[in-house]
Amino acid sequence: MERIECQWCRLQNDPGTASCLACGAPLDGRAVVTDSGWREAPRLRDMTEFRFAGSVVQVEGELVPVAEIALGHGDAVYFEHHLLLWKDEATPVAAMPTQGGIRRILGGMPFVLTMAYGPGRVAFSRDSPGELVVLPLHPGMELDVREHAFLLASHTIGYSFVRVQGLANVLHGGNGMYLDRFVTTSAPGLLVLHGYGDVFERSLGPGEKIMVEPGGFLYKDASVTMQAVQLPVRTGLLRRGMYLAEITGPGRVGIQSMYVHHHAE
Amino acid sequence: MAESAPEGQVVCRYCRTTHPPAGSSCPRCGAALDIRASVSRSGWIEQPPIRDLARIQFGASRVQIEGTQLPVADFTLVGDEWIYFSHHVLLWLEPSVRITNTALAGAWNRMLSGMPLVMLEARGPGHVALSDNHAGELIAIPLMPGQQVWTREHRFLTATGNVSYTWEQTGVWYVTGSGDDRETHYPLGQFGDLFLARRTPGLLLLHSPGNTFLRDLGPGETVLVQPSALLYRDVTVSTHLHLEYPSGTQGLSWRSSFSQRHVWLRLIGPGRVAVSSVFRHSGSEAITNNSPATVQRW
Numbered sequence: 001m002e003r004i005e006c007q008w009c010r011l012q013n014d015p016g017t018a019s020c021l022a023c024g025a026p027l028d029g030r031a032v033v034t035d036s037g038w039r040e041a042p043r044l045r046d047m048t049e050f051r052f053a054g055s056v057v058q059v060e061g062e063l064v065p066v067a068e069i070a071l072g073h074g075d076a077v078y079f080e081h082h083l084l085l086w087k088d089e090a091t092p093v094a095a096m097p098t099q100g101g102i103r104r105i106l107g108g109m110p111f112v113l114t115m116a117y118g119p120g121r122v123a124f125s126r127d128s129p130g131e132l133v134v135l136p137l138h139p140g141m142e143l144d145v146r147e148h149a150f151l152l153a154s155h156t157i158g159y160s161f162v163r164v165q166g167l168a169n170v171l172h173g174g175n176g177m178y179l180d181r182f183v184t185t186s187a188p189g190l191l192v193l194h195g196y197g198d199v200f201e202r203s204l205g206p207g208e209k210i211m212v213e214p215g216g217f218l219y220k221d222a223s224v225t226m227q228a229v230q231l232p233v234r235t236g237l238l239r240r241g242m243y244l245a246e247i248t249g250p251g252r253v254g255i256q257s258m259y260v261h262h263h264a265e
Numbered sequence: 266m267a268e269s270a271p272e273g274q275v276v277c278r279y280c281r282t283t284h285p286p287a288g289s290s291c292p293r294c295g296a297a298l299d300i301r302a303s304v305s306r307s308g309w310i311e312q313p314p315i316r317d318l319a320r321i322q323f324g325a326s327r328v329q330i331e332g333t334q335l336p337v338a339d340f341t342l343v344g345d346e347w348i349y350f351s352h353h354v355l356l357w358l359e360p361s362v363r364i365t366n367t368a369l370a371g372a373w374n375r376m377l378s379g380m381p382l383v384m385l386e387a388r389g390p391g392h393v394a395l396s397d398n399h400a401g402e403l404i405a406i407p408l409m410p411g412q413q414v415w416t417r418e419h420r421f422l423t424a425t426g427n428v429s430y431t432w433e434q435t436g437v438w439y440v441t442g443s444g445d446d447r448e449t450h451y452p453l454g455q456f457g458d459l460f461l462a463r464r465t466p467g468l469l470l471l472h473s474p475g476n477t478f479l480r481d482l483g484p485g486e487t488v489l490v491q492p493s494a495l496l497y498r499d500v501t502v503s504t505h506l507h508l509e510y511p512s513g514t515q516g517l518s519w520r521s522s523f524s525q526r527h528v529w530l531r532l533i534g535p536g537r538v539a540v541s542s543v544f545r546h547s548g549s550e551a552i553t554n555n556s557p558a559t560v561q562r563w
Contacts, residue, residue: 032318034331036339036359036392040317043333063334129334129400197400198332212357216396233366235352235383242352255357257335257396 007031008042009136022190023134024050024059034200041133041199041254050134052154052190055118057134065132066125067151067192071118076155081114083124083151091120115155124151126194130258133193133218137184142222144179149193149218149256157182157189181222193219197258204249211244215259221251278302279312279479282407293407293468295319295330305478312477312539314402321405323425323468326389328405336403337396338422338470342389349384349430350423354395361391386426395423397472401543404477406469406497408462416497418454420471428467432456437492437506437530439558441550452492452506452528452547459500471496475543482534492530494544499536506558507531525549531559 003012004027006020019026025042032040044059051057054072059065066085069077078096087093096113116122137143137157144162153159161178182191195218204210204224211229220226229246247253270276274283280294289299295315303311315330325343330336337356340348349367358364365386387393406414408428424430437453460469473496482488482502489507498504507529528547532538 034318034339035320035327035329035341036394038331038339040332131334197335197396198337200331200337209360210357211360213355216356231364233352233364233383233385235366235385244355244358257332257337257356258398258400259356259396 009134011136019045019048019050021051022136024048024057025134038200038202038255041131041195041201044132044134052136052188053156055154057190057192059132060123061125063129064125064127065130066123067132068121068123069116069152070121071116073119075118076115077122077152078113078115078155078159079124079152080148080150081112083126084114085123085125087116087122088120091122092117113159124192126151128194128196128258130194130196130256131199133195133199133254135191135193135219137182137189137191139184139186139188141184143182143191143219144222144224145182145191145193145219146217147178147180149195150180150182151192151194153182153191154189156187157184157191159183193254195254195256197256199254199256201252201254203252204247206250208249210247210253212247212253212255213259214243214245216255216257217245217247218254218256220247220253224249224251224253278310280405280407282409290316290319292320292322294405295321295403309478309480309540312402312404312473312479315405321468323407323466324427326425328468328470330403330405331394335396335398335400337394338403339392339394340387340423341392342387344389347386347388347426348393348423349386349426350395351421352383352385354397354422355385356394356396358387358393359391362393363388384430395470397422397474399472399474401472401474401541402477404471404473404496404539406471408460408467408469410462410464410466413459413461413500414469414497415500415502416458416460416469416471417493417495418456418458420473420496421458421460422470422472424460424469425467427462427465428469429461429463431459431461433459435504437504437556439506439508439528439552439555441548441552443553447553448550450547453495453504453530454493473539473541473543475541477539477541479537479539481537482532484535486534488532488538489529490532490538490540491544492528492547494540494542495530495532496539496541498532498538501534502536502538503533505531506556508552508555508558508560510560510562512563526552528552 001015008025009023011022024044048059055075056070058068096115225248227246228243231242270283275286277291279296282293297313326346329339435453509527
């Protein structure tokens with residue numbers, strides 16, 4: 001029988017499967033693409049399960065979804081400590097220092113992440129309506145994510161951060177001083193983000209541009225560039241300038257419909 | 266309120282425009298047509314959320330509603346057609362879309378009450394997408410020539426260029442405290458927005474932070490609603506403050522400033538009103554002065 005290709009992560013699934021084994025996307029519908037070419041991130045159904053390595057993730061709830069993970073032996077995930085919703089008492093956790101400690105503190109980013117090891121159960125959620133964006137990463141991928149959007153990543157994914165270059169980008173880009181960078185080398189991994197509101201993804205061709213409210217940016221391939229650009233308009237009583245992020249392909253870019261507005265700080 | 270339609274046409278229960286019966290959603294407001302209307306025993310009609318990817322036509326352009334939790338209004342602007350909106354709802358746009366801005370009158374008053382001072386105008390051709398920053402629903406209101414609606418402040422998302430915009434004082438307020446503690450409250454907001462389609466049909470989009478319910482009031486019919494829940498109303502519906510004091514509330518608090526009272530907005534028909542299920546409670550400080558109001562002491 002013909003296998004079913006997941007419209008979100010492209011995994012070939014066994015016939016008769018209701019949701020993708022690697023990302024949890026429903027397999028019984030077509031990809032939802034808007035007239036302007038944005039693909040909606042799949043809404044994961046309540047209690048959907050998917051896997052990575054020897055672990056199983058279950059998504060619970062739909063308004064502020066929870067990611068519950070049954071970690072297999074030898075597996076681990078890392079995360080920001082305040083995202084832990086609950087854990088089994090016996091599940092080991094350890095601190096995972098990151099580079100650039102003092103600079104990250106100044107940038108409002110956690111400089112110590114937490115790692116939970118299998119076997120054991122642990123669950124995560126962010127505290128706002130939205131959806132989980134599940135991104136299985138193949139070997140050799142690099143993805144940049146806005147700060148405070150990352151929910152968890154498997155231990156096979158390398159974590160670093162890139163400093164947003166250029167004063168205009170820092171001041172007006174709306175993404176703070178840093179972007180989280182997730183890199184896979186030889187092994188695949190699982191990255192889960194929390195998108196506020198609804199999440200949309202678009203693939204830009206080489207040189208193709210789109211202008212995005214900086215607070216709406218969620219993630220991008222490392223090959224995609226982002227530049228703060230001033231619009232020819234003035235806002236507010238002080239007639240301040242308004243900036244958007246000019247995003248240029250090639251590569252994927254993801255946005256969220258609920259955002260922090262950064263028009264003219 | 267029953268409305269008749271020309272032969273071969275149907276009237277949308279929600280926006281009252283006529284259109285051919287084909288299709289699963291109203292082409293003017295996006296409401297689902299293939300579901301049964303949900304009407305409460307008291308006559309409130311539940312506005313069905315606009316389905317993901319529903320399209321709404323206006324002029325030669327259209328808007329597609331995308332997402333369900335915090336939906337995005339993705340406009341395809343054709344030719345020189347344009348929309349206007351507050352700058353903080355702009356989510357993304359194509360470089361081909363021209364953005365300009367216009368200042369609004371009454372800047373100082375608008376700034377004091379937290380209203381936008383400047384509207385952006387986006388002109389086609391191209392795509393531009395808007396979203397509010399709160400979970401809820403988008404409400405599309407097609408306006409026929411000469412039709413005007415009043416909307417609560419901060420509910421406006423966008424309107425087509427042929428819809429004129431102005432604003433007015435709500436005239437609904439009350440005062441609590443005295444001396445340095447004196448505070449004036451505007452439970453309906455200090456200002457309300459007025460939108461009017463003059464010569465050609467237009468489209469108004471609102472953001473409702475919750476579920477939305479509609480009701481048609483007959484002439485002289487009244488209903489009390491939480492002031493901050495009001496989403497929009499026909500301009501034929503009049504409003505004023507209504508204060509209600511339940512019986513048996515003396516001695517409930519040692520504070521002399523405490524008052525167990527309900528602050529209502531009294532709506533008087535004829536006309537259509539819409540409320541949102543999300544609202545703000547008005548506190549329990551004693552009221553020392555207020556705008557013209559009816560009072561009920563039980």
